[in-house]
Amino acid sequence: MKLRDRLRVLFTGRLPIDVFVDQAYERVKQVAGGTVVSPGVARWPEDGYANWAREAYGKNELVYACITEIATSVPEAPLRIYRDTAAGWEEVPDHPLRQLIRRPNPVLSEYELWELTVVHLYLAGNAYWEIVRSRDGRPKELWPLRPDRVRIIPDPDPRIHHTYAYAVDGQLYPLGTDVLHFKFPNPLDEYFGQPPLRAAVRAVAVDNEATAYVQSLLQNDAMPRVIVTTQQKLDEDTVERLRSRWRERYGRENRGMPAFLQAGMDVKVLGLNLKDLEFPDLRATSESRICAAFGVPPVLVGAKVGLDRSTFANYSEARRSFWEETISPLLRRLADRINHKLLPMFRDSEGLEARFDTSEVSALQESVNEKWRRITEAVEAGWLMVDEARAEAGYDPFPDGRGRVLLRPTSVAEVPVGGGGEDGGGGGEPGDDEAPARRPRPTPGGDEGGLGEPGDTPGAEPSTPTEDGPPPGGDGEPGKQRSGPRRILKSREAIAESRNRLADRYERRWREWAREEFQAEARDTLRAFWLATTGRRFKALADDELMEFLTTLEQMGISWRQRIQDGSAELIYEQLVDAAGEAGSELDVAFQLNNDFAKRFVERYVFIFAQALSRASQDRIREIILAGQRDGLTINEMKRRLLEEFDDWTAARAERVARTETLRASNAGAMMAYQQAGVQVVEWLPAGDACPYCKALKGRRWAVGSALFQVGDEWHPEGVERPYRITYEPVQHPPLHPHCRCTIVPVVD
Template identity: 25%
Template sequence: MPRTSFNYAREVDGWQSSIIMACIGWIQRTFPEAPLMVQKRDADGEWIEVLDSPLVQLLDNPNPFYDGLLLQSAFIADLTISGNAYLLKVRSGAGRTVQLWWTPSSLIEPKWPSSGTEFISHYEYTPGGQQVKIDSLDVVHYRLGIDPNNLRKGRSPLQALLREVFTDDEAANMTATLLRNMGVPGLLISPEKDATISPQDADAVKEYVRERTTGDRRGQPLVIGSATKVESFGFNPQQMDLKQLRRIPEERISAVLGVPAIVAGLGAGLDRSTFSNMAEAREMAYESGIIPLQRITGSQTKHQLLSEFVDAEDLVNWRVVYDLSEIRVLQEDEDKLSLRTIAQVNGGICKVTDAQRILGLPEDDSQDFYLRGFNMLSVRSGETGNEILVPQEEPKQLKSGDWSEEMKTLYWKRIDRERLGWWGLAFQKVEPLYYDEQKAVEKAIKKGDMVGNAEKAIDSLSDKWTEVLEKLTFAIVEHFGKEIAPETMGKQAWSFDPTHELVRAWIVNHAAESVKTILATNLEDVRKVLLASTDEGLTVPQIGRKLREFYSDRSSFKAMRVARTEVTQSASFGSLESAKQGGVMRKKIWLTSRDDRVRIDHLDMEGEEVELDGTFSNGCEAPGLGGDSSQVINCRCVLQYTTG
């Protein structure tokens, strides 16, 4: 060590330091969370996992006496403390490595000829004091960097902290010594005034005081026959402030090892933490401690072990890595991920199917499209966006068959685009209701009858659901009712009244029926979770976690399904009711969606014409309205109207 002649390295043993072992212990427990895997680069340059790699099998079962996790734990601790870790290879008769054994770095040393013709010629292994020469090819030597004093070995960063480790050890020793000596640093016992005492009496008094103030007798009354003065000398614990003294080693050792003090449970971190930042601290520990260590060991495993299982000339196309995909602390917060993904969908950045895949939901192929609000206009590069595409001719009186295919396509696209825009708004209104339901159900199941109480909890939200759906339905009906009037006549022919008695009655009845169906579906889903959990013999807290997982997985999907259904039905009703209020249109025509995602049943309905109060051949009053669910769900057709 610089600026001192004291040999701290001789006095310090990292394996005996509580601070070092707190950090090492966390690394040992955490390092195996990411399983090791072998990957090979394919013809397209993509890394593909090799599932049947013999290297993975060897590291998982290195020898008959301990498994891969124990082996990994041992060499990671040794590597971190000493800067070196060694695995000894045991070969079969054919020369293949069939076993691996960890050996402490203190028992093995790399050796080389004095001529310098070889970097490392062999390793000298000294178990039980006997020297054994081992070929360098039979040793896996992991290093942390390169020791400038011995280029064949690695160097632990703890070498720079020997004084800090020594300081903490001495502080611990001092505390233990004080407790052994009745909690005072030292006693000076002397006769009062001019009295004298012989050496024999002095030794007797010393032994008498020691016997009655240490061990199990500490704190007992002490009686001395003659006038005696007892004084303490040295510093007491308060004067030394050992707590603050020991914080410095904790801070520096945890920093060097890449493990924040709070993660290792050290006082230097706990004193300044409320645990609200624990997730960030664990993530930091992974990124500054675990991941770099995995990258170092993975590379050295590739060159010293994987090279025995693949051709040397092809080794460049192989690598040894650790799978971090399932490490919880490195995963994005689910709530943040959901909000960000929903915002990207509503902003038209990613498709609905992309969002379903990102959130781990079942992918619906019919949702392979972008959502863009009706107030957003797609503009090609180089265009101003001010040009409005309108039909070449605007008929004064619309009759069946009057519209060209171009006019029908433009009309359908505008209606469909507006419906898609309302999906996002409806989703934002509905999704929070599922979170409210989750909390209510979790609370209810703690009271006994789980299914019965869950039903009551779900039913208790009926009024809130009704309020949300009535307001949402009114807004959608009003929008599409006012939109259809000018569209059907080419000019504002009438004003749609969303407050009409018939409209209000439909909105109330529709919301009530929707709430009834939604809550019944939700209860059935929750009932299945509760019964399955009960059959497994889970406790109430475990069932609570099951419910949280269920709602986390399904709430977004279910909310979007409700949003789509409500928008489609309300838009169709608003359009149809507006046409009825106008008194001009006499018939309605089924107009299928103008893309390749049309129901086969609906392809045959293109141009089908019925009275305004009539029912189409599929049993629907309008797209998504009435009829069997097989004809309603995900329907994207629209209505066209005619005066003839």
């Protein structure tokens, strides 16, 4: 290896393509003893790869952008190995094939292997891996080969694998059958695939010619841009003096300055302007056809046809469509070929399957969130049993069968249809006003008015504990029948004071954690903004820079959610346990916290909390950047706005999170304790300085495990000007809003 190549490996970790390819065929040559394959009938691919790599991938920016977009997207989903078991597909993280893909050879990384493979596939329609085996016969190295140098020697028996060879300098070096061949379908050739670029080659040629024509005009147009005419004849010296003076006054940094002419002079502008050279219709047609051939939405690669017809609001939808319609089928094609040939080369491969893991792909993350939301809504509505929901989400059912239950909303009663109710009015047709499909139950504690508004759902009748577990809607420890607490040992005021005191005890830790998290998000954002703008300051944000930053922001949001979950889980768990312990001391029962139940409670709690907190950060950052773009701000001015926002995050926002989440965790822990102790009803107890919305809830009672308000509900007390809309999560306990200090107390007969 040359010195410069060694230095490149040292500083970048990469080698030029030709260097590691040369290493590949040199090893083959050594293994073969330098002999040439005996004469035979070798299949040669069509001559096009080198030309397309040079003229299309190397010179056409749109082709380069499309292939690069695909090639850099595929490595986002790592290839993993799974085993088929009775409980479902389980990952085998230490399988030798997974380790081989992680480090395919001493030169390439996993990312580079997939990136180069996709580039070969889209330029040639074929991609090849040479499989180098160890002494025990297992694959130990994978080397991608230049597709235009690979030859296929078919065997007369179609049941036998083809033999491959590598052509260099007119000689064929044998590779045998240890070659993994990825290819696109080709209806006219059973051996070699057809690249997508072949279908787009005419559009690429038109686009290249349009670019070359504009360049030629700009370089070779010898016409003067400006002609000054006079009514008198000028000698050569005068002309030269006037030309020099014009260039001095109106050239370079003085361009655009107003010119003043003497009487008898006139100025005319000649030549084409840049708008005339755009060829908008021609360019739009070729761009759309090129992007269609590769399956890449134009907006993702900055094509003008995409930017003109798309907005950044639907950019995420374009990325998701790109993944679902282009990348996912490509991943399936690659994985199927690996399962067909490479995986069986390892021992004990029976029952194993290689799949690309797309769970962490940023473009599909919204689909994952939608799946969780759909499952949660189905469980809360009583359509799915808990075990069915766990199976849908990829988790094992509960081993003791406690998950085979339906969680019915306590505000909905079952009404027979067609059986004639006790009031004699049943049995009507669907839609009949006299045959109601839902009968609201009375509010616990005898309150007549509930919330007193049309569409009221918070009021609910308490459910009776059964030997199967807590009241419907709960998630308490199953398998134990509870008689419920006999009395309360503390006054309502003492309960509220104790709960607020517990929240105050954790407030400082919450504030410190929130400040550190927001500072980390600020650093991530500023670093991504600097990279997207390449360190520029005094210019406006370009469209491609804006797209790059918004894409990075979506990816950062995923890492923020995970970091929030990891960083807050222990703090939340500790406070929940303390709050549950104090709530247990309020009741005349022997109470012991179920740790498994607490952990499940925390998992759901931190997931919702992390989703809301990270999404709020992303939305605010996106709002600042897009507003700055609309206002025509420079990059430096946008950065200044971000810094002002981050200053508020580490002060006011951190304080708001600390005040709100400490009280939320205290009440959640108390609700958890009440639920396990058999308390059926709780009551809202406003703080002394409560807002009008919370004061109006004084004395409001509802069933443990149910929600007082659902997301989307509006609470509009009498005498308050505007309703308060619930947007964060269902309100099962305080707080109702940020900085709320209200509490709940148990209701015991």
